[in-house]
Amino acid sequence: MSMDELFSDAARQLLDDQCTPKHVRVIEAGGSPQALWRFIEDAGFADALVPEAEDGAGLSLAQVFSVIELCGSYALPVPLAETMLARALLAQAGAARPAGSLALAQGLRTADGGLLCDIVRLGRVADAVLVASESGWCVLPVVQATATPAAFCLDAGLQWSGAQVAAALVADVQLPAGCDLRTLQACLVAAQLSGALSAVFQRTLQYANERNQFGRPIGKFQAIQHQLAVMSEHVFGARMAAQLGCSGNGVLPARLRVAVAKARASEAALVVAELSHSIHGAIGFTEEYDLQLLTRRLHAWRQTAGSESYWQSVAGACLVDQHQGLTLDLIRHTTDPL
Amino acid sequence: MSTLNSLTLTRIPAEDEALRAEVRAYLAEAVRDMPAHVRARSWGGYDAEFSRALGRKGWLGITLPKEYGGAGRSPFARYVLVEEFLNFGAPVGSHWIADRQSGPLILKYGTEAQKQFYLPRICQGEAFFCIGMSEPNAGSDLASVKSCAVPNEQGFVLNGQKIWTTNAHHCHYMIALVRTSGETADRHKGLSQVIVDMSLPGITVRPITDLSGDRHFCEVFFDNVQLPPDTLIGQEGGGWEQVTAELAFERSGPERLFSSIVLFDEWLAFVRTEAGRTPEALRLAGKVFTQLAPLRAMSVAVQEKLTRGESPIVEAALVKDLGTTVEQLIPAAIADDLFSRDSENIPLELLLTLNYVTEVAPSFSLRGGTRDILRGMIARGLGLR
Numbered sequence: 146m147s148m149d150e151l152f153s154d155a156a157r158q159l160l161d162d163q164c165t166p167k168h169v170r171v172i173e174a175g176g177s178p179q180a181l182w183r184f185i186e187d188a189g190f191a192d193a194l195v196p197e198a199e200d201g202a203g204l205s206l207a208q209v210f211s212v213i214e215l216c217g218s219y220a221l222p223v224p225l226a227e228t229m230l231a232r233a234l235l236a237q238a239g240a241a242r243p244a245g246s247l248a249l250a251q252g253l254r255t256a257d258g259g260l261l262c263d264i265v266r267l268g269r270v271a272d273a274v275l276v277a278s279e280s281g282w283c284v285l286p287v288v289q290a291t292a293t294p295a296a297f298c299l300d301a302g303l304q305w306s307g308a309q310v311a312a313a314l315v316a317d318v319q320l321p322a323g324c325d326l327r328t329l330q331a332c333l334v335a336a337q338l339s340g341a342l343s344a345v346f347q348r349t350l351q352y353a354n355e356r357n358q359f360g361r362p363i364g365k366f367q368a369i370q371h372q373l374a375v376m377s378e379h380v381f382g383a384r385m386a387a388q389l390g391c392s393g394n395g396v397l398p399a400r401l402r403v404a405v406a407k408a409r410a411s412e413a414a415l416v417v418a419e420l421s422h423s424i425h426g427a428i429g430f431t432e433e434y435d436l437q438l439l440t441r442r443l444h445a446w447r448q449t450a451g452s453e454s455y456w457q458s459v460a461g462a463c464l465v466d467q468h469q470g471l472t473l474d475l476i477r478h479t480t481d482p483l
Numbered sequence: 484m485s486t487l488n489s490l491t492l493t494r495i496p497a498e499d500e501a502l503r504a505e506v507r508a509y510l511a512e513a514v515r516d517m518p519a520h521v522r523a524r525s526w527g528g529y530d531a532e533f534s535r536a537l538g539r540k541g542w543l544g545i546t547l548p549k550e551y552g553g554a555g556r557s558p559f560a561r562y563v564l565v566e567e568f569l570n571f572g573a574p575v576g577s578h579w580i581a582d583r584q585s586g587p588l589i590l591k592y593g594t595e596a597q598k599q600f601y602l603p604r605i606c607q608g609e610a611f612f613c614i615g616m617s618e619p620n621a622g623s624d625l626a627s628v629k630s631c632a633v634p635n636e637q638g639f640v641l642n643g644q645k646i647w648t649t650n651a652h653h654c655h656y657m658i659a660l661v662r663t664s665g666e667t668a669d670r671h672k673g674l675s676q677v678i679v680d681m682s683l684p685g686i687t688v689r690p691i692t693d694l695s696g697d698r699h700f701c702e703v704f705f706d707n708v709q710l711p712p713d714t715l716i717g718q719e720g721g722g723w724e725q726v727t728a729e730l731a732f733e734r735s736g737p738e739r740l741f742s743s744i745v746l747f748d749e750w751l752a753f754v755r756t757e758a759g760r761t762p763e764a765l766r767l768a769g770k771v772f773t774q775l776a777p778l779r780a781m782s783v784a785v786q787e788k789l790t791r792g793e794s795p796i797v798e799a800a801l802v803k804d805l806g807t808t809v810e811q812l813i814p815a816a817i818a819d820d821l822f823s824r825d826s827e828n829i830p831l832e833l834l835l836t837l838n839y840v841t842e843v844a845p846s847f848s849l850r851g852g853t854r855d856i857l858r859g860m861i862a863r864g865l866g867l868r
Contacts, residue, residue, distance in 0.1 A: 343487060350865060370862035374804075377861060381487045381801050385784070386777035392492055408773035453773075454766060461769030465754050472748055472772065473570040473741075480780040482494045 149204060152193060153211035159188055160219040166435045172222040173298050178270040182223050182246050190225060191246070194233035194396045201236065206398060210336055210391045217340030217446075220438045222299055224248045224267040226333040231275040233396040234320055234329075235284070243284055243314045245272025249330050250303070252278040258307030260285065266330070266449055268292070268301035273314055277326035284315035297445045321397060330450035332390045332398040335406035338446050339387035342380045342410070342417050345439045349376065349421040352429075369424060376420045383413035393483040401463050401479055408456035414443040486797050486864060490784040499559040506542065506564055510571040520835035522572025523745040526738055527699055527843070529653060530574035531611070538608030543578055544586045551590070552603035558790050562783070566737045572745040576699070577653060581605045583736075584729050585612035585658055588676075592717030592725060597678070601656070615645040615659030615679070615703065616726065622647075623856050626670045626723065631662040632677055632710060639663070639715075641679065641708040651701035652688045654681055660722050663715075674722035677714045684708070695842040728794070733851055735785040735799035739806035740778050742847050743813035746840045747771060749833050750817045758828065767820050774809045778802065797864030800857045807848040814840040 163184045172178050185191060193209050195201020213226045224246050231247040248271035252260035260276055260283075268274065273286045289309050293302035350373060353364030363369050390398055390406025418440045422429050429436045447453070468475045513533065514522055521528070537543050545560050547553025554560070561582075568575045575582075586605045589597055604610035621628040630643025645651070645659060657679040665673030681688070685708035690698040717725050751768060753759035781802050788795040817837055821829050848854040862868055 346487070350867075353867070364867045367859070367862075370867050371855070371858045373865060373867065374858035374861040377487055377865060378801050378805050381490075381798075382774075382777050382781070382805050384488055385490055385492075385781050386773070388492055389777060389780060404769070405773045405776045408769065409777055412774075453770075457769035457773055458762070458766045459769065460772045461765035461767065464768050464772050465751065465760065465765055469755075471570050472744065472751065472775070473566065475772070476776050476779050479776045480492075480783070482492045 148202070149208035149211060152190070152202070152204070152209065153215060155188065156190060156212045156215050159184060159190075160215055160221065164219045164221055166220075166438055169220050169222050169438055172270060178223045178246075182272075185223065185225055186245075191228045192232060194229045195236045195242075196233075199236050201232070205394050206230075206332070206391045206396050207388075207393060210388060213333060213336035213391070214340030214343070214387075217337030217342075217442070218344035218439075220341070220442055222267070222270055224271050226337060227267065227271075227275075227330070230329060230333060230396060231284075234275070234324070235315065235318060237321070237396070238319045240284075240315050240318045243273055243286075247271060247284065248274045248287075249326055249333075250274050250276050251326050252276040254278055254280060255304070255307070258310060259305050260310050261302075261304045263302055264295050265301055265303045266297075266334075267299050268295070268303050269299050274303065275318070282318040282320055283310065283313040284318070285309065285313050297441075300445075323400075324397065325400065327450050328398060328400050328403050331407040331456065332403045334446045334449045335383075335387040335390045335403070335410040338410035338414055338443065339380075339384045341439050341442055341446070342383055342413055345417055345421045345436070345443065346373075346376050346380045348436060348439070349373065349424050352425055363424070372420050372424060376417050379413035379416050383410040386410055389480060399483070401460060401475075404456040404460040404463070405479060407451055408453045408460065411447040411451075411453035411456070414447040418443040486801075489795075489798065490781055492780060493784045493787040495559050495563060495783060496557065499557055499563050502560055502563050503567060506567045507571075509540065510567055510573050514571050514573055517572070517574075518835075519572070519745055519749040519832050520839050521574075523743075523749075523836045523839050524574065524576070524697075525569055525572050525742060525745065526579045527576050527649075527697070528572070528574030529576040529650060529699065531577045531608070531653070533574050534578040534611070535608035537575075537578070538606060541606075543582050543608050544602065544606035547586055547590055547602050547606060551598055552606035553586075558786060562737065562786055566741070569737055569741040570744055570748075576650060577611050578605075578608055580614055580649070580654075581610060581612040584614070584733055585656070587732070588658065588725065588729055589678075589716060592676075592721075594713065597713065597716065601678070604655075610656060611650065611654040613648050613651045613654040613657045613681075615648055615651075615657045615661075617647045618644055619646055623853055625660070625726070626674070627667055628660055628662060628674065629667055630659065630705060632675070632714070634663070635709075637709055638712040639677065639710040641677070641685075641705045641710050643705050645703040645705075647691075647700045648703050649700050651681070651703050652690050652698075657681055657703070658716060660726055663719055663722075671723040673720055674726075675719050676716045676722045676725055677710060678716050679705075679708070679710065679714065683710070693843070695839060730852065732789065732799075734857075735782050735789075735795070735802040737779075737782060739803045739851075740775060740782060740809065742807075742810040743840050743844070746817065746836045747813050749836050750820075753830060753833055758826070761820075761824070763823065764820055767816050770816070771809065771813060774805075774812070778806050778809065782806070797861055800852070800860045800864070803851065804848075804854060804857045804861070807854070810847045811844045814844050 192201040197203035250262040250265040290303035386409035544553040632639035663675040685706045687704040754764045
C-alpha cells in the first residue's frame with residue numbers, strides 16, 4: 146500500500162470515530178472543536194505536506210488528494226486541508242509554524258495598520274489565520290481578533306488592530322511569487338467538494354434503493370434512475386477536475402488547473418444538491434437527517450474562493466488572451482500529468 | 484473502488500505523443516484551404532482521396548498488426564491521430580468506421596482468410612465500411628432486428644432492411660447485425676454479424692437527406708442477396724455480445740468531446756479580436772474550457788483502461804453523455820453570445836459554421852446510443868436495474 150493510501154485509510158478511520166454527524170452538529174452549534182483537532186494533530190495529518198526534514202510526511206498535494214476529499218465527505222468542521230497547506234507554505238518560506246489549526250483568508254489593511262478579513266472560512270473554529278494582504282502574508286491568532294458573524298455558521302469575519310498585527314504570530318512570510326490565496330483555497334475547496342459530492346451521491350443512491358413507494362423502491366422508476374445517472378456524471382466529472390487541481394509533485398497548485406477544478410466542482414455542487422433533495426423528498430429537508438450536513442456545505446463551498454463564474458472567467462481570459470491556435474493544446478497542457 | 488472514483492490522471496505514452504507533430508504538420512497543409520463550416524463536418528466529412536492519402540502515410544489501421552498492413556501501434560497512437568483529425572476538422576468520414584471499429588472487430592473475431600483479405604485494404608484506404616445496425620423498427624431496441632440471413636447451399640440468403648446507415652452509398656462493405664436463427668421474440672439469441680459486399684446484386688441503397696441538406700445516412704434494402712459462406716464474422720449467434728463490446732469502444736473517444744471544436748475555435752478567433760472580446764465571451768470560453776479539460780483527462784484515462792484490456796462500459800457511457808452535453812452546449816451558447824451583442828457585425832464564416840453545427844447538434848446525443856439509453860446503462864451500472 147502506498148504512502149498516500151495508508152494516509153487516507155488512517156484518516157478515514159479517525160474521522161469515522163471522531164467526526165460523526167453528532168460531532169459535526171455539536172461543533173456547528175457552538176461546541177469546541179479542540180478535542181477533534183487534538184485527535185487530528187496527534188495522528189500527524191496536519192504535517193502531511195511539511196517536508197520530512199522538518200518532521201512532516203513530505204507528501205505532495207496530489208498525494209493528499211484523498212485525505213482532502215475525506216474532509217469534504219465527513220463535513221469536517223475544522224480546517225485540516227487549510228492547515229496542511231498553510232504549514233507546508235510556512236515551512237517552504239522558512240517561517241515558524243505556530244501550534245494549532247490554520248485558516249486561510251484574504252485581508253484588507255485598515256487605517257490603523259490592522260487587518261480586516263470579511264469572511265474567514267472556518268474562522269470560528271480555527272486557532273489562527275494565514276492572512277494574505279497587499280502588505281504580505283502573516284499569521285494572526287483568532288483569539289485576539291474582533292469577530293463578527295458570517296452567513297455560514299463555522300465562518301466568521303475577523304479584524305485585528307494595528308498593534309495586534311505588529312505582534313503577529315508569524316510576520317512577513319515570504320511566499321513564492323504568484324502565490325495567490327484564492328487559488329490555494331479554491332484548490333482545497335474543489336477537492337473537498339469532490340468528496341462531499343461523492344458522499345451525497347452515495348447517500349442518495351442508497352435512499353433510492355431503500356425507500357418504497359407504489360410498491361417498489363423509488364430507484365426502480367426510470368425518472369429517478371435518470372436523475373441518479375445525471376448526478377453520477379457530475380460527481381465523476383467534478384472528481385477528475387478536482388484531481389487536476391491537486392495534480393503535480395509539489396504543494397503549490399497551478400492556477401489554470403485550479404480554475405478547471407473549482408469551476409467544474411462548483412457547477413456540480415448545485416446540480417447534485419438539487420437532485421439529491423429532489424430524490425429524498427421531505428425527509429432530506431429536515432435537521433435530523435444527515436443529508437443537510439453535506440448539501441449545506443455544497444452550497445457554502447460553491448460560494449468559497451470564487452464560484453464557477455469567477456473561475457470560468459479566469460480560464461477564459463487565459464484561453465483568449467494568453468493562447469493562440471487550437472484549444473486542444475491548452476487542454477493538453479492542462480490535463481497531461483505534470 | 485467504485486466506478487465514480489476509478490479514474491486517475493494518465494499520460495499518453497511518449498512514443499505515441501511523438502506522432503502528433505508529424506500528423507499536425509500534414510493536416511495544417513491538407514485543410515489549409517477548407518473553410519471552417521466544411522471542416523466542422525469533421526468525422527461526417529467524406530473524402531475518399533484524403534483517406535487514401537492517410538493510408539499512404541500509414542495512419543489508417545495504425546493499431547492493426549504489421550502482417551496485415553497495420554503499424555502494430557498502441558491504441559494511444561490512434562488516440563493522438565484522431566484527436567488531431569477532429570481538432571483540425573479533417574474529412575475522415577470515409578475511413579472512420581473501418582478504422583475505428585470494423586478493422587479491430589475483424590482482427591478480433593475474423594478467420595485468418597478474412598483478416599488477410601480485409602485488413603490490408605482497410606489500412607490502404609481501399610475498403611470503407613458501414614455499420615448495419617438500426618432498422619425501421621429496431622432503433623434503441625436493437626435486439627428486435629428483423630433482417631435475416633438464412634443458410635443455403637451457397638452460404639446465406641439475406642433479406643431485410645437497414646436504416647440510418649452512415650455512408651452506405653460510399654462504402655464497400657457493411658458489417659450487419661442480422662438474425663441467423665430463431666425468431667424476433669428470441670431477442671439477443673440467434674443474432675450474428677455478417678460482412679456484406681455492397682456491390683452484390685439485390686442491394687439497394689437510398690441516401691436520406693438530413694435537415695442540413697447533407698446526404699450521409701441511408702436506407703439499405705436487401706432482396707434475396709446471396710452471401711458467400713465466409714460472410715459470417717465471429718460466432719454464429721454471437722452477434723449481440725460482439726456488438727455490445729464494439730459499442731463500448733466507440734463511446735469514450737475524442738469524437739465524443741470534439742464534435743463542435745471547430746466552431747469553438749472559430750468563435751475564439753473572433754473573441755480574440757478587439758470587436759469580439761467581451762467579458763461575457765471570456766466567461767463562456769472558460770465555461771466550455773473548464774468542462775472540456777476534465778473530460779479529456781477522463782477520456783484518456785478510459786482509453787488507458789481499454790488498452791489494459793479492461794471493459795469500462797459504464798465509465799465510457801458517463802464520458803459520452805457528459806461529452807455530448809458540452810458538444811451541444813457549444814453551438815447553443817455561442818449563438819446566445821453572438822446575438823446578445825448590439826452589433827451584428829459577425830464574420831459570415833463563423834455564422835455559417837454556427838448554423839451547420841446548430842443544425843446537426845441533436846445527432847451528437849443520438850449516434851452511438853441515445854442519451855436515455857446511456858442513462859439507463861449508467862443506472863444498471865449503479866445497480867438500480
